[in-house]
Amino acid sequence: MPELPEVEVTRQGIAPHLLDQVVSQVVVREPRLRWPVSDRIQDLVGQRVRSVSRRAKYLLLETEAGVLILHLGMSGSLRVLNPAPPPGKHDHLDLVLDSGAVLRLNDPRRFGAAIWWQLPLEAQPLLAKLGPEPLTLAFNVDHLATRLKGKKGAIKTALMDNHVVVGVGNIYANEALFAAGIHPKRAAGNVSRARLGKLVEEVKRVLARAIEQGGTTLKDFTQADGKPGYFVQQLNVYGRGGLPCNTCGTELREIKLGQRATVYCPHCQS
16 A cells, blocks of 8 residues: 555656646546545646645645545556556546646556545545644654553554554554564553654654655555655565564564554564
């Protein structure tokens, strides 16, 4: 599943091709995505793209008339094509631009979304209650300590809660907790302020490094230009259960937390 770095890399890849371009045509081949694609999406035709931004894992294409909210789901991808080849089986949506380029949404599992929103963005139910962006000053030790106070659930589960902080998916939660030396099953409310401060630092460092490296390619993710991300070469724990810890050599253990694969070092994390 594309996580925040992959979505941010996609945003950076498509933005130069979309900014200030007018949408000349919207082609919906398959409206049955995670939520049905509304016919109102045709209101995009004739609109100029004023900004391409990201909130959590949602991409926001803003025009004067409204905002197109895109989500890549579990296996979706966006490519800018010029010229555009004939669409494939899973190419469900095209935005044709006046430059001749096409922004194409490919989504084999159809868990992605394309939502046309015309009310104030703050009123959008999917965005209204999200936590702060992890790479902003709003995500800090004060915020994290307040949100986790008294919480008995596992710190890894809390870190992946979008109401606490957005975009820290499974891969990066594993990696940040390892870097901070915190056991993923430790009660969230039982992590000292000093260690939470370290965790905030590591979340920011790991995510920033992943963005710099172009994301993490596991199975489905490629960048907007089709190139794979390279952060997978730097993973310390995720996907390495049973292998020796890169730091101390202890065998890494793999468990399930919240139905998600969780890998940690029993020596380095407590």
